[in-house]
Amino acid sequence: MQKPHILIVEDEDVTRFNLRNLFEAEGYNVSEAINGEAMEQQLQKNTINLVIMDINLPGKNGLLLARELTNNSDLGLIFLTGRDSDIDKILGLEIGADDYLTKPFNPRELTIRARNILNRISQGKTESDSAIIRFNQWVLDGNSRKMTSPNGEIISIPRGEYRALKLLIENTGQIVTRQQLIKEMTGRDLRSNDRTVDVTIRRLRKHFESVEGAAELINTIHGEGYRFVGTVE
Numbered sequence: 001m002q003k004p005h006i007l008i009v010e011d012e013d014v015t016r017f018n019l020r021n022l023f024e025a026e027g028y029n030v031s032e033a034i035n036g037e038a039m040e041q042q043l044q045k046n047t048i049n050l051v052i053m054d055i056n057l058p059g060k061n062g063l064l065l066a067r068e069l070t071n072n073s074d075l076g077l078i079f080l081t082g083r084d085s086d087i088d089k090i091l092g093l094e095i096g097a098d099d100y101l102t103k104p105f106n107p108r109e110l111t112i113r114a115r116n117i118l119n120r121i122s123q124g125k126t127e128s129d130s131a132i133i134r135f136n137q138w139v140l141d142g143n144s145r146k147m148t149s150p151n152g153e154i155i156s157i158p159r160g161e162y163r164a165l166k167l168l169i170e171n172t173g174q175i176v177t178r179q180q181l182i183k184e185m186t187g188r189d190l191r192s193n194d195r196t197v198d199v200t201i202r203r204l205r206k207h208f209e210s211v212e213g214a215a216e217l218i219n220t221i222h223g224e225g226y227r228f229v230g231t232v233e
Helices: 013-025 036-045 062-069 086-095 107-126 159-170 178-186 196-209
Strands: 005-009 029-033 050-053 076-081 099-102 132-135 138-141 146-148 154-156 175-177 218-221 225-228
Touching: 005 013, 005 036, 013 029, 013 107, 029 036, 036 062, 050 062, 050 107, 062 076, 062 086, 076 107, 086 099, 086 196, 099 107, 107 159, 107 178, 132 159, 138 159, 159 178, 159 196, 159 225, 175 178, 178 196, 178 225, 196 218
Parallel strands: 005 029, 005 050, 050 076, 076 099
Antiparallel strands: 132 138, 138 146, 146 154, 175 225, 218 225
C-alpha cells in the first residue's frame, strides 16, 4: 500500500525541519516548500494527499494559496499557524481548510488530526459518495462534490461541507449534534470554543440562501445541534 504523501508549506526553517521529522517518523512521505511557488512545483511533481501550511508566508499568504487548493477534492489541508484570532480561523475554515491548529502545537495532536483527515480522504474514494441526492430542487453530486441550485448554478463545496450536509440529509428530521458533525467532518472530537461546525453550517446556509425565496433547510436546535428539514426526493 502506497504511503500517504504530506507537503509542509512553512518558511521557518526549524519548524519545517521538525515537522518533516515528525511525519517521517510516523511513516509518511514528506516534501517541503517555503512559499506558494515552491508549493506549486511540489504539487506538479508529486501526488500530494495532505498539505500542512502556515498562513504567514512570503509572497502569497496561506489564505490566498488555500483558495487554489480547495478545488482538488482529493487533497486535505490543515492550517498550522501562529495566527490564533477567531477571524483567521473562520476565514481558513470558510475557504475550505479541513482543520486549523495554532502554534505552539502538540505534535501528537497534529499527527492524529492529519491521520484522521487522510482516513476521510481515503474513505471518500471507496465509499458510495457517487450517489446523486436531490432535495428541494437542489442536486448534490457526491462524486464531484458539487451542488446544482434550482437556478442551475453549480457550486463546488469543500469536503467538510459535503460530509456535514450528507450526514444531515441522511438523518432528515432528526437532530444531529455538533459532536456527530465534527466527527464526520474531521474524525476528531468537539473541543470547547470550536467554531468549525458552526462555520460549516453557516456556509451551507449561504449557498441555499443564494436562491431568492428559498425555504430554510437547516434548523438550529439550540444547545443540541442542527436538523435538516428539506424534502429529499
